Amino acid sequence: MMEEVILEIADLKKNYGSKSVLNGVSLQVKKGEIIGYIGPNGAGKSTTVKIILGIEDNYSGKINIFGHDISDGNIEYKRKIGYVPEIAEVYDNLTGQEYLTFIGELYGLDLDLANYKAKSLMELFGIGEVYHSRIASYSKGMRQKLLIISSLLHNPELLFFDEPINGLDANSVMIFKEIMTQLAAQGKTIFYSSHIMDVVEKISSRIILLHDGKIAADGTFEELKQQNTKGSLEQIFNQLTGFNEHRELGERFVSVVKEM
Amino acid sequence: MQDFRTLKLLDRFEYVFSRFGVDYKIMRKILQVKLTMDGRRVPTIFSQNVKNKDQETNNQYIKSLWIYVVFGLFLIPFVLMGENYLFQMSLFFGIFTFFVMTSMIADFSSVLLDIRDRNILFPKPVDRKTVSTSKMVHVAIYLSFLTIALVSIPLIVGLVKNGVLFFLVSILNIVLIDLLIIGVTALIYLFILRFFDGEKLKDIINYVQIGLSLMIMVGYQLLIRSFQFIDLTVSLEPQWWQIFIFPMWFGANMEMIMNGSFQLLYLLFTALGILIPLLSIWIYMKYNHVFEQNLQKLTYHGKSKENKQSKLRQLFLKGICHSNEERAYFRFASSMMKNERDFKLKVYPSLGFSIVIPFIFIMNGYNTNFNDLSTSKSYLTIYFSLIIIPTIMILLKFSGKYKGAWIYRVTPIKQLKPIFSGTIKAFIFKLYLPVYLLLSAVFIVVFGVRVLPDLIIVFLNACIYAVICFMILKKSIPFSESIDQYNQNSNGAIVFGLMLFVALFAGIHYVSTLFSYGIYLYLVIAIICLATLWKQAFNITWEKIMR
Numbered sequence: 001m002m003e004e005v006i007l008e009i010a011d012l013k014k015n016y017g018s019k020s021v022l023n024g025v026s027l028q029v030k031k032g033e034i035i036g037y038i039g040p041n042g043a044g045k046s047t048t049v050k051i052i053l054g055i056e057d058n059y060s061g062k063i064n065i066f067g068h069d070i071s072d073g074n075i076e077y078k079r080k081i082g083y084v085p086e087i088a089e090v091y092d093n094l095t096g097q098e099y100l101t102f103i104g105e106l107y108g109l110d111l112d113l114a115n116y117k118a119k120s121l122m123e124l125f126g127i128g129e130v131y132h133s134r135i136a137s138y139s140k141g142m143r144q145k146l147l148i149i150s151s152l153l154h155n156p157e158l159l160f161f162d163e164p165i166n167g168l169d170a171n172s173v174m175i176f177k178e179i180m181t182q183l184a185a186q187g188k189t190i191f192y193s194s195h196i197m198d199v200v201e202k203i204s205s206r207i208i209l210l211h212d213g214k215i216a217a218d219g220t221f222e223e224l225k226q227q228n229t230k231g232s233l234e235q236i237f238n239q240l241t242g243f244n245e246h247r248e249l250g251e252r253f254v255s256v257v258k259e260m
Numbered sequence: 261m262q263d264f265r266t267l268k269l270l271d272r273f274e275y276v277f278s279r280f281g282v283d284y285k286i287m288r289k290i291l292q293v294k295l296t297m298d299g300r301r302v303p304t305i306f307s308q309n310v311k312n313k314d315q316e317t318n319n320q321y322i323k324s325l326w327i328y329v330v331f332g333l334f335l336i337p338f339v340l341m342g343e344n345y346l347f348q349m350s351l352f353f354g355i356f357t358f359f360v361m362t363s364m365i366a367d368f369s370s371v372l373l374d375i376r377d378r379n380i381l382f383p384k385p386v387d388r389k390t391v392s393t394s395k396m397v398h399v400a401i402y403l404s405f406l407t408i409a410l411v412s413i414p415l416i417v418g419l420v421k422n423g424v425l426f427f428l429v430s431i432l433n434i435v436l437i438d439l440l441i442i443g444v445t446a447l448i449y450l451f452i453l454r455f456f457d458g459e460k461l462k463d464i465i466n467y468v469q470i471g472l473s474l475m476i477m478v479g480y481q482l483l484i485r486s487f488q489f490i491d492l493t494v495s496l497e498p499q500w501w502q503i504f505i506f507p508m509w510f511g512a513n514m515e516m517i518m519n520g521s522f523q524l525l526y527l528l529f530t531a532l533g534i535l536i537p538l539l540s541i542w543i544y545m546k547y548n549h550v551f552e553q554n555l556q557k558l559t560y561h562g563k564s565k566e567n568k569q570s571k572l573r574q575l576f577l578k579g580i581c582h583s584n585e586e587r588a589y590f591r592f593a594s595s596m597m598k599n600e601r602d603f604k605l606k607v608y609p610s611l612g613f614s615i616v617i618p619f620i621f622i623m624n625g626y627n628t629n630f631n632d633l634s635t636s637k638s639y640l641t642i643y644f645s646l647i648i649i650p651t652i653m654i655l656l657k658f659s660g661k662y663k664g665a666w667i668y669r670v671t672p673i674k675q676l677k678p679i680f681s682g683t684i685k686a687f688i689f690k691l692y693l694p695v696y697l698l699l700s701a702v703f704i705v706v707f708g709v710r711v712l713p714d715l716i717i718v719f720l721n722a723c724i725y726a727v728i729c730f731m732i733l734k735k736s737i738p739f740s741e742s743i744d745q746y747n748q749n750s751n752g753a754i755v756f757g758l759m760l761f762v763a764l765f766a767g768i769h770y771v772s773t774l775f776s777y778g779i780y781l782y783l784v785i786a787i788i789c790l791a792t793l794w795k796q797a798f799n800i801t802w803e804k805i806m807r
Binding site: 054055078079093 | 458459584585587588592595596599601659660661663664666667669670671672673674739
């Protein structure tokens with residue numbers, strides 16, 4: 001049961017014009033895993049997720065989700081996927097209630113059920129009082145919570161979280177981490193990308209590091225530590241992405257700041 | 261960044277600003293940035309593609325001023341009419357105030373209510389006074405453009421006819437009115453912000469904008485007619501209650517100076533005309549910090565009430581939408597249409613217009629005899645209300661929040677049919693039906709119950725028409741494209757072509773009334789047409805949308 005492959009990507013390539021973003025990414029994700037998908041800015045993390053969800057097309061390679069190739073045009077697989085995008089673009093002239101019930105209904109939920117779930121989840125996440133306010137009036141953290149809720153309304157099997165804790169306060173991050181752990185224990189699979197290394201380090205059961213459109217490392221945190229002789233995920237990240245000039249760059253930066 | 265001529269002109273007053281403790285150099289910098297940003301406002305698809313330097317100088321606002329030049333021409337008769345300055349000039353200033361005030365609320369609200377200043381400028385070592393003065397000057401610059409566009413031609417006419425004194429006093433008065441308008445507008449905002457939250461204020465601004473657009477549309481039709489009604493020989497005796505009609509303050513000083521009639525009431529009016537504008541600006545300056553504090557409310561929004569869906573509405577919705585999905589899209593489209601201000605601004609004025617236009621045509625046809633009217637076939641003018649349908653059908657795919665459309669790709673949407681049918685039903689029932697019902701009610705009163713079958717046919721035809729428009733127009737997911745891409749001209753030909761259908765509907769309708777039971781036959785045909793078209797129209801695949 002635990003060995004069931006949920007997502008399989010083989011030799012995924014994608015380019016925007018002459019600029020290639022993904023140069024052959026291959027990976028397998030098994031049921032119940034929490035995958036920390038990390039990499040420097042522009043490494044292609046969000047692109048990978050967008051291709052899997054059908055937001056971006058024109059790629060080469062194979063993507064199988066729940067055992068089906070997604071290029072066959074059957075979108076039934078999306079019913080079992082939840083997605084939190086990196087940038088919180090929503091129809092924010094709607095109220096939280098209007099937006100969430102609409103999303104729920106898009107996933108085939110009954111209006112009353114969607115309304116009930118959305119309201120309860122908002123309340124549990126501490127933003128119940130803005131359920132009937134326009135999203136335009138939400139703070140950054142509230143929007144992020146709304147997006148997280150909108151990705152979970154339909155009880156999906158596979159979750160893609162792209163920078164999900166952006167703008168959340170420390171307490172909410174703790175709730176969210178707990179939610180992820182609980183979801184994984186229920187057999188949900190989570191694909192999680194973030195720049196905050198210590199969160200990734202703590203919650204991921206497996207870490208995949210993407211660099212220049214290729215996988216530079218793949219394994220549990222312990223495995224990565226053994227391979228790289230460095231202490232924290234942050235240091236491993238620096239080492240694997242070939243970045244060691246931070247001290248020198250920092251010094252030069254400050255010296256320019258001092259110039260008057 | 262370019263240097264603006266306006267700012268070079270402003271440089272001459274550097275000393276004045278410095279005297280009041282404003283850091284002129286900083287203020288100039290702020291204004292330069294703001295004017296540059298204004299020049300880039302309203303980015304159309306073209307200006308985003310072509311990034312050349314010439315584009316930057318094109319300020320959309322300046323371009324839109326020509327319409328005010330045209331409106332200014334309507335002021336000329338008041339200057340030319342005669343020597344009854346109290347009456348003429350009060351009207352003159354009244355109309356002027358109306359235009360400036362509405363445009364102030366519609367166009368300058370964004371400047372007055374800009375809260376970015378707070379976040380960007382306040383943390384910097386910039387004096388508060390400098391920031392608020394630059395805001396005032398920014399508004400004043402645009403206000404002076406608008407004023408010049410409106411009154412320069414009438415005033416030059418006045419200079420020729422009534423002499424230099426008239427010209428100078430008018431200019432002084434107009435400056436005072438401008439001050440009054442800035443002061444009063446800011447105080448109105450202050451008042452609204454004190455008691456309501458930002459969303460309410462935005463809604464109010466939105467409705468003023470809608471009202472202004474509608475007023476311009478209708479006013480254009482009515483203004484020319486109204487000149488027949490104005491009695492040129494009105495003689496106006498000053499009354500005490502006229503003290504509340506503030507354009508009269510300015511009319512009074514014209515009367516006093518030009519005709520030399522120094523009455524006590526005139527003196528009082530004149531004094532008010534000078535004092536109140538200065539006072540309002542002074543109050544605004546004095547309470548500016550309160551204003552700025554309350555501006556913070558724009559980012560805060562009170563808890564809004566839960567709007568419960570009544571049982572009746574749910575039942576109604578069940579009746580018109582059969583599948584759950586369709587109902588979801590119906591609700592979504594309805595709330596988008598209700599809440600999105602960009603959409604409302606583009607659509608509501610034409611909705612209002614479509615209510616008015618049938619009556620304008622009736623009035624043109626029948627000026628005198630009501631009996632003729634009620635037995636005539638003038639009720640067919642209700643078809644004019646259909647001409648808004650193509651424009652709105654085009655607009656339905658646009659949204660200011662189009663980036664939220666990623667949800668369509670992420671969610672498992674197999675069939676597009678419910679998206680389109682739900683949205684179009686929402687349009688028909690939420691936007692068109694109220695207009696139709698209002699018109700029908702008035703028409704039944706005017707023409708009698710006999711037109712009821714005709715009105716039902718009109719509604720069926722409106723539905724058929726919406727479907728036809730949908731079939732002919734380029735299809736897109738609703739609310740998925742940037743509203744900035746909406747370009748009235750590019751659709752002009754196709755909208756015009758679609759309007760011919762209205763003529764066709766009305767023509768057939770007219771013919772059907774010539775035979776007994778003709779309209780009942782038409783009714784049956786219309787129902788069949790609608791049913792067939794509705795079945796066919798929405799079978800659309802994703803491929804068709806992607807192009």
